[in-house]
Amino acid sequence: MFEKVLIANRGEIALRIHRACKEMGIRTVAVHSTADADAMHARLADEAVCIGPAQAKDSYLNVAAILSAADITGADAIHPGYGFLSENADFASMVEEHGFTFIGPSPDHITMMGDKIAAKNAAMETGIPVVPGSDGAVVSHDEALKIAKDIGYPVLIKASAGGGGRGMKVAQNEKELLEAWQFARSEAKAAFGNDEVYMEKYLQKPRHIEIQILADLHGNVVHLGERDCSLQRRHQKLLEEAPSPALNWSQRNEIGEIACNAMRKLGYRSVGTIEFLYENGEFFFIEMNTRLQVEHPVTEMICGLDLVREMIRVSSGAPLGYTQESLRFSGHAIECRINAEDPETFLPSPGVVGDYHTPGGLGVRVDSAIYSGYRIPPYYDSMVGKLIVHGANRNECLMRLRRCLGEYVIDGIRTTIPLHQRLVDNPEFINGDYDIHWLENFVGMDQSL
Template sequence: MIEKVLIANRGEIALRILRACRELGVATVAIHSTADENAMHVRLADESVCIGPPPASESYLNIPAILAACEITGADAVHPGYGFLSENARFAEILAEHGITFIGPSPEHIRLMGDKIMAKKTAAELGIPVVPGSDGAVETVEEARRLAKDMGYPVLIKATAGGGGRGMKVARSEQELENAYLTARSEARAAFGNDEVYIEKYLDRPRHIEVQVFGDGQGHAVHLGERDCSLQRRHQKVWEEAPSPALNAEQRAEIGEIVAAAMRKLGYAGAGTVEFLYEDGRFYFIEMNTRLQVEHPVTEQITGLDLVQEQIRVASGAPLSYRQEDIRFSGHAIEVRINAEDPETFVPSPGRVDTVHTPGGLGVRVDSALYGGYVIPPYYDSLIGKLIVFGRNRTECLMRLRRCLGEYVISGVKTTIPLFERLLREPEIQDGLYDIHWLEEWLAANAEE
């Protein structure tokens, strides 16, 4: 069993990992930048090491400094959380070269799924339904034009090394194609140092459905149901729920088993999420995230399973502690992401937090590292907490969320709490009738009023 975990992250996810380690009796090491010296996970960890100044490139992405922290503390494993180095195959390889366990999938699987073109090819070979599109990188505008004509407009041009909506452009007609193609390549080059792009059919009103999977690399893999992450702004999720209001039990079981079978064939180890666009009863693979997701708590709520503890067990060499027939889905869960941002302009709002009062009661979970007097630094992502509510059904869940948002107090900085209070008044949200474009259209319409 792993004895000491270095947590290569910060904020609420670092605290989440620390808690899982504590319950397993595993010692913890917190790393931090100088900006995070007073962070909650630093205060609670068994040991802490400062690894650099505030910029992430000089601290949380500084692999030599993280290796030095492992050496100093004797940590025999690293949990990367999400973001930062969580999907960096070379980081996982370097840890292995130094005899340190990376709590996550193999470098080969990280690299395979990190390349969008190879991921799509692999998914198709494993029997996962994919979006019609190019077989590889599209080198010229002429090739893009031919492919678009064959599959029909609209089409989506995407960076092969992309993420977060960068290097992604829609062309709704041949007249728009050349500009979309050149812009996507330019954005990809600037953001990722790689201007390769590919092209695929663009779905007009899909939902974003993702399937949580878990494998042990020993021939066992399961699915833990799906999450609906369709409420997004600029391709960033803001609200996630499970199960999806759009699926029935048969659809859930069918896509879940397809994905679990694929992970068994792949020999995948650890937690992963296979993401789909879903439209007119059909699923289309878009990517796989080879890490823990921000929204993993909604899956934990409806299954009663601790995904982080299972990550640590599997990384220790243990087989999965449950089979598919052991997993039972119950109730409904919703997570909303609380960001330190203006709820109307979405401008970041770092600064000193004066007061924090979190909601409580039956079916309520708050994953956050905030406390009164804490200073939110301006250098990192604006996510400061996640409010997760659970109910016997979606209606109860929505009512509980409304109550909790009214109780949640964070003073001193602006937050997105008022945004969710407004969303809960919308009939489409109450009825679960939304797609990946709904939130941006709603925001645009309300901004015009």
């Protein structure tokens, strides 16, 4: 087992990793920018190293500074968390080349799944169902027209190196296709430095279902059920729950086994999330995230496993201590992402936190690194916390979540807590009757938002 882990991240996920390490008897090294000198992860870690100025490109994305910090502190391994360098294959390679263990998948798997076209091809080769579309990059408008005619409108143009909704455009007909193709290429070039795009059939009312998998270095692979991440605004998730109210146990086990078999064929290691669109009883692969997900706590709440701990264990060479048959799932969990944003305009709301009170009680968890008097910097992602609630069933979970949202106090800044309060009182959400477009419509229709 490792003696010291450097955490190459910030905020709540850095604190989350620190806590898992301390419970395993592992010393921690925090890295931080000048803007995060008073951040909780830097205050609680055994050692803290400043790696650069406030801007992420000069600090949390500064590979040389991170590797130097690992070297001077004598770290054995580096955990990337999520975001920043977590899915950067070059970083993972450099970590290993410098003699540290990268707590995550192999660089080859990160590369494969980081390219949407390569990921789709790998999915097809390993038996994962995919959305009908192009076999590879769409390099001309004429080719786009031909493929769209074959699969039928509407179609979705997507950046091969995309993410977060950038480099994506829907075309309802031939007239819109040229504009969509050009727009997606232009946005992909600006956002990712790569204008390669591909095409898929655009599903009308799908849900976003993701399967959490965990694999060790000895060929053992298990799935930890699914998460429903359909509540999204501009392709950014706002609320996640597990299990999905749309699936039954037969569907869950079937797609979980497909995911596990695929990962065995690939020789995958560590945690990973295979994301699907689900419509009319069918699953369609969209991408795989080769990292820990923001929403991993809902899975932990229903299966009783610490995913960060498991990542560390398998990266050290330890085998999984359980089989698929021995895993047990219990109850229902929902996570609300609490962002420092105006709940009406969604504009960022950085500033100094005033009064701060988190909810508590049975089945309640808050993952956050803020505190009263903490200044939320304007340089990074606006998420300041995650409220995760567990109940014996979905109804109990919802009742508990309403109570907790009413108790949650973050003064001094605007947050999305009021939006979550409206969401959990909505009859359609209560009934589990929503898809990936539902939240956009809800925000547009609710004039009070």
